[in-house]
Amino acid sequence: MPIAPSLDQPPPLDAAPLLSIQNLSAQFGTGAAVLVGVSLTVAVGQRVALVGESGSGKTITALSILQLLDEVRYTTGAVTFAGMDLLAASKPQLRRIRGREIGMIFQEPMTALNPLKTIGAQISEVIVQHEGLSSTAVHTRVIELLEQVQLSEPTERARAFPHQLSGGQRQRAMIAMALACRPKLLIADEPTTALDVTLQRQIMELLMALQQSWGMALLLITHDLNLVRRYADVVAVMQHGHIVEHGAVADIFAHPQHPYTQQLLAAAPVPELLPVIAADAPTVLAAHELTVEFRQPRPRFPGEKRRWWSSATLPFIALDQLSLQLAAGETLGVIGESGSGKSTLALALLRLIHSRGDIAIEGKAVQGLSEQAFRPFRRHIQIVFQDPFGALSPRMTLGEIIGEGLRVHEPRLLPDDRLEKIQAVMHAVGLTDMSLHRYPHEFSGGQRQRIAIARALILRPRILILDEPTSALDATVQKQILTLLRDLQRTLGLSYLFITHDLRVVQAMAHRVMVLYQGRVVEAGETARVFHAPQHAYTQQLIASI
Amino acid sequence: MWQATFTKLGQTLLVLLLVSVASFSFLKLAPGDPVTIMLGSDYSKASYDQLTQELGLDQPVIVQYGHWLANFVRGDWGTSYITNQNIFELAVFQALPVTLTLAAFSLLIALVIGIPTGVMAALYRNSWVDVLATTLAIGGNAFPSFYLGIILIWVFGVGLGWFPTLGFVAPWDDFWQGMWHLALPAITLGAWYVGLIARITRSSLLEVMGQPYILAAKARGEPGWRVVWVHGMRNVLMPLITVIGLQLGGMLRGAVMTEVVFSLPGLGMMITSAVLNREYIVIQAGIMLTGVLFVVLNLMVDQTYQFLDPRLRRRK
Numbered sequence: 071m072p073i074a075p076s077l078d079q080p081p082p083l084d085a086a087p088l089l090s091i092q093n094l095s096a097q098f099g100t101g102a103a104v105l106v107g108v109s110l111t112v113a114v115g116q117r118v119a120l121v122g123e124s125g126s127g128k129t130i131t132a133l134s135i136l137q138l139l140d141e142v143r144y145t146t147g148a149v150t151f152a153g154m155d156l157l158a159a160s161k162p163q164l165r166r167i168r169g170r171e172i173g174m175i176f177q178e179p180m181t182a183l184n185p186l187k188t189i190g191a192q193i194s195e196v197i198v199q200h201e202g203l204s205s206t207a208v209h210t211r212v213i214e215l216l217e218q219v220q221l222s223e224p225t226e227r228a229r230a231f232p233h234q235l236s237g238g239q240r241q242r243a244m245i246a247m248a249l250a251c252r253p254k255l256l257i258a259d260e261p262t263t264a265l266d267v268t269l270q271r272q273i274m275e276l277l278m279a280l281q282q283s284w285g286m287a288l289l290l291i292t293h294d295l296n297l298v299r300r301y302a303d304v305v306a307v308m309q310h311g312h313i314v315e316h317g318a319v320a321d322i323f324a325h326p327q328h329p330y331t332q333q334l335l336a337a338a339p340v341p342e343l344l345p346v347i348a349a350d351a352p353t354v355l356a357a358h359e360l361t362v363e364f365r366q367p368r369p370r371f372p373g374e375k376r377r378w379w380s381s382a383t384l385p386f387i388a389l390d391q392l393s394l395q396l397a398a399g400e401t402l403g404v405i406g407e408s409g410s411g412k413s414t415l416a417l418a419l420l421r422l423i424h425s426r427g428d429i430a431i432e433g434k435a436v437q438g439l440s441e442q443a444f445r446p447f448r449r450h451i452q453i454v455f456q457d458p459f460g461a462l463s464p465r466m467t468l469g470e471i472i473g474e475g476l477r478v479h480e481p482r483l484l485p486d487d488r489l490e491k492i493q494a495v496m497h498a499v500g501l502t503d504m505s506l507h508r509y510p511h512e513f514s515g516g517q518r519q520r521i522a523i524a525r526a527l528i529l530r531p532r533i534l535i536l537d538e539p540t541s542a543l544d545a546t547v548q549k550q551i552l553t554l555l556r557d558l559q560r561t562l563g564l565s566y567l568f569i570t571h572d573l574r575v576v577q578a579m580a581h582r583v584m585v586l587y588q589g590r591v592v593e594a595g596e597t598a599r600v601f602h603a604p605q606h607a608y609t610q611q612l613i614a615s616i
Numbered sequence: 617m618w619q620a621t622f623t624k625l626g627q628t629l630l631v632l633l634l635v636s637v638a639s640f641s642f643l644k645l646a647p648g649d650p651v652t653i654m655l656g657s658d659y660s661k662a663s664y665d666q667l668t669q670e671l672g673l674d675q676p677v678i679v680q681y682g683h684w685l686a687n688f689v690r691g692d693w694g695t696s697y698i699t700n701q702n703i704f705e706l707a708v709f710q711a712l713p714v715t716l717t718l719a720a721f722s723l724l725i726a727l728v729i730g731i732p733t734g735v736m737a738a739l740y741r742n743s744w745v746d747v748l749a750t751t752l753a754i755g756g757n758a759f760p761s762f763y764l765g766i767i768l769i770w771v772f773g774v775g776l777g778w779f780p781t782l783g784f785v786a787p788w789d790d791f792w793q794g795m796w797h798l799a800l801p802a803i804t805l806g807a808w809y810v811g812l813i814a815r816i817t818r819s820s821l822l823e824v825m826g827q828p829y830i831l832a833a834k835a836r837g838e839p840g841w842r843v844v845w846v847h848g849m850r851n852v853l854m855p856l857i858t859v860i861g862l863q864l865g866g867m868l869r870g871a872v873m874t875e876v877v878f879s880l881p882g883l884g885m886m887i888t889s890a891v892l893n894r895e896y897i898v899i900q901a902g903i904m905l906t907g908v909l910f911v912v913l914n915l916m917v918d919q920t921y922q923f924l925d926p927r928l929r930r931r932k
Contacts, residue, residue, distance in 0.1 A: 136835055138834055161840075165838075167837070169835065169836035169838075170837060173835075174835040176831070177828075178828060181829060182832040183829055184829045184847050184851070185927060186851060186925065186926060195833075195836065196838075248836075
């Protein structure tokens, strides 16, 4: 357990803090403590960041300010906002604070908006709730707000349901809702985590512009140190419910005192010397003009007359004539935003979805083979998925999950030999001395991803497709997994197709990169060359967003 | 949207056609020759042939089916051998309204009691309110409806004499008399659905209340009742309607039992007495009518989804 240093506040910019959390401790029912002596102040117009990994207590701190956690018991401390004790406030008092004095933005704009109500209706609710204007006045305000968050065609957008908007548009709507009553404090809980990198920057810039022009205070909750460095004045670092370090952003980034802060700062992936690929290294995986087409509902254009027998779907080209080559021992990074075709590429190479074009594994064309004839090739090309929670069957034990591939590809293996292989691969991924009879839910995210890697490696594949293997993990765990993947590549001579949206990761891991945009390769080349001299406009935009 | 509706309508017609084939075959496969039944034990070859020809039974089966279907669609469903009543009138104008009234009233009772019970159980989860509501809900599901009906008749009809024990008065003739007669049967049939609806409401609302948009609504300062009834319940309606739709068949089945217990002259009663009297053409009409009813109700449920959930509507 880390020791919480005594945390006297650094002098606030303004005399009276707008929000002050003093020595707050909390627990779920009679369970373990989730917050231990948390103290934090936010002055008028100040930008404070709260950083930490998942489970560190940062979201609980944020929700405690608004008193939104019914099942949490506060054992000590106080939360004061503009002179009012929020822990002792009555329900009507809290309702007046929520949404009017303090606005909040949530991480996932899809799930944080009610799917059955239009954007406009949801924004109106806040205004009606707090200011009770007439309906025309409310409507004007809604349109005005949507303009302020730079949503194009605001009148149209106000009538749209959440599912009709893109991720970035939804987050803009969410911001409009949080700002509807011009709150004095805005709490933004991972506001850009669910968005593509190029969007992240736009949304943050928008938030900053509104924060400055309205003189609003901002409490930014994030796991992303880059956001903190760029957008916050003061930062508090949380771990296990404690605030372990607290101070001005420049100081803490320059001289982190607490070991955990040092570890967090060091967790950013750093390029290391990659194993050299010999010029005559054989090509283990090649694809030529790979194309994947889906059918999607056809949009209806205004004035278009459609007969009931005309087709309701249109072909959508998810992957357009993509060619690639992967040498033995090489890592090819694939980057692009969501919807660019990255995962489609992975599934097509594994022949899990239908595609046109050629695929060759170890020099043998596999595209025309039946599933049965292709099965022996499957052991050479394995995949690790993004979400280690969804990718492991919750009803299977660790031993069953890792050993399953052997049952398919080496059915005659003796039980003792199988066990030996399972233990060898677990040792290789750093899961020594784990009981084989445990179930996935008993493991942490990082351990689960190791299990997923072990499951892929047990068949001794030549090629490993890594589909966002570290995106769901905390920074320190991400670093461990990347180190593991590097070691495995060096010792086993694996080839990686490394799919990610995280440019730093790809920079640290890949020999070459390929940039996908709307199903097409817009740029490909040596990693260093692409990062230092991007040619295509989209790549330039991506790299500028780091 | 129209395209989807047309597809659905096509499916519906196909199902109805299959139902008609099944009920036509049922008549063909039933033991006994209708001509001999109609003529009695003493008849000549000439009169046998003449009646066979009159009934069209000398035609190929497919032609007979065609005639039968055409007659059915036209509303010519034949005459009962026993009561000499026009079957179409008996089924559609007399029996069907009784069954529909009973079913609608039962569903109304189930919704009015079940939804608030489920909401209370979810809001006061794991408290005594929840325990009580869940116990009642499971009790309602576990109690066989014919038994509940008999108990209700015994206690409230015979013992206390508060309600009539049998018979039907149309609410559109005399509303209060009608309600009075319907009360016990509707409670009997609705009890099972109270349990079902309460349990689905409870579990769906618990799930919805855990969604981020509920937290977001609270964070905007919306009052508790609004969060539950506007943001919560609208999202609960979807699973609720799915379950009600799936259980409509069960409702019709339950109505048969309830009608017999309370002697209501509905479809169930009609089919039951037809079975006891071996009146095949009445059974056939019953099968067809139940089939049509079930299919139409399901079509309505499907259309309700589109109305309730914007995500299912086609883009304009």
